[in-house]
Amino acid sequence: MCNKCDSSETERSHRSRSWLLRSLVLLAAFGGTAVLLLGSHFHSSVLPRSIPQVKPTVNFSVSRVAPPSWQPPEETGTWNLMLVNPWNPLPEDYSIDLVSLNSNQSVDQRCAAALEEMLSDCRTAGLSPLICSSYRTQATQQSLYNAQVYELIAQGCSREEAEEQAATMVALPGTSEHQLGLAVDIVDSEYQILESSQENTPVQRWLMEHCWEYGFILRYPKEKTQLTGIIYEPWHYRYVGKEAAKEIMNAGICLEEYLGAVSSQSPT
Numbered sequence: 428m429c430n431k432c433d434s435s436e437t438e439r440s441h442r443s444r445s446w447l448l449r450s451l452v453l454l455a456a457f458g459g460t461a462v463l464l465l466g467s468h469f470h471s472s473v474l475p476r477s478i479p480q481v482k483p484t485v486n487f488s489v490s491r492v493a494p495p496s497w498q499p500p501e502e503t504g505t506w507n508l509m510l511v512n513p514w515n516p517l518p519e520d521y522s523i524d525l526v527s528l529n530s531n532q533s534v535d536q537r538c539a540a541a542l543e544e545m546l547s548d549c550r551t552a553g554l555s556p557l558i559c560s561s562y563r564t565q566a567t568q569q570s571l572y573n574a575q576v577y578e579l580i581a582q583g584c585s586r587e588e589a590e591e592q593a594a595t596m597v598a599l600p601g602t603s604e605h606q607l608g609l610a611v612d613i614v615d616s617e618y619q620i621l622e623s624s625q626e627n628t629p630v631q632r633w634l635m636e637h638c639w640e641y642g643f644i645l646r647y648p649k650e651k652t653q654l655t656g657i658i659y660e661p662w663h664y665r666y667v668g669k670e671a672a673k674e675i676m677n678a679g680i681c682l683e684e685y686l687g688a689v690s691s692q693s694p695t
């Protein structure tokens with residue numbers, strides 16, 4: 428829990444600390460905005476037109492269960508099953524062939540056709556899906572993470588608490604699937620807020636039912652937060668290929684479980 432102050436502190440030191448905190452938050456917010464503006468200038472081809480902010484929830488926390496280490500697949504065509512999570516960062520030398528989509532977003536070219544087909548069929552069903560985030564550079568991921576940390580500090584968290592919670596809401600740079608190029612955040616254009624109620628939108632209901640047919644999975648299910656290390660995100664879809672997607676979605680498991688990258692003591 429985040430206590431804004433200790434009751435034993437004197438009022439004077441409280442005022443002084445509050446002023447310092449506000450100054451730091453303002454300075455950080457200004458810096459973060461500048462980085463985002465610079466980022467949008469230099470990376471306009473891959474940045475979303477707008478990045479809906481994850482609604483911070485101060486009291487929410489994900490207790491993670493550290494799994495055994497997982498070995499990345501060799502170059503055997505299993506690129507689609509690459510595991511990137513808090514315990515398995517993206518390899519530093521990982522290279523991606525990006526392709527720009529019509530929506531001014533970019534993904535790994537190997538999943539682009541499946542993504543376009545899924546969205547096209549969703550539109551044919553009379554719905555209005557919108558990709559709000561796709562491939563991200565390390566710099567973009569860092570900016571988003573920093574912004575989340577500052578937001579939580581502004582709500583009263585200590586820096587340590589803020590950094591820990593932020594990592595469950597916006598993955599630490601280097602551990603985000605968005606840097607893999609195989610993940611997209613899709614919202615209903617009628618309701619673009621990234622919060623759990625996104626699951627009730629017609630677009631999410633359609634995607635959750637049909638995503639596997641195109642090789643995508645809902646990557647961070649509600650009941651798997653301890654295994655994924657990430658909060659429930661009913662907007663984040665990950666390409667894993669049709670065969671794996673079918674098995675994962677039908678069995679109601681997460682990618683960590685499918686790959687055997689969870690500890691036998693882990694809760695399910």
Ligand SMILES: [Zn+2]
Nearest residue numbers: 610611612663
């Ligand atoms: Zn995402």
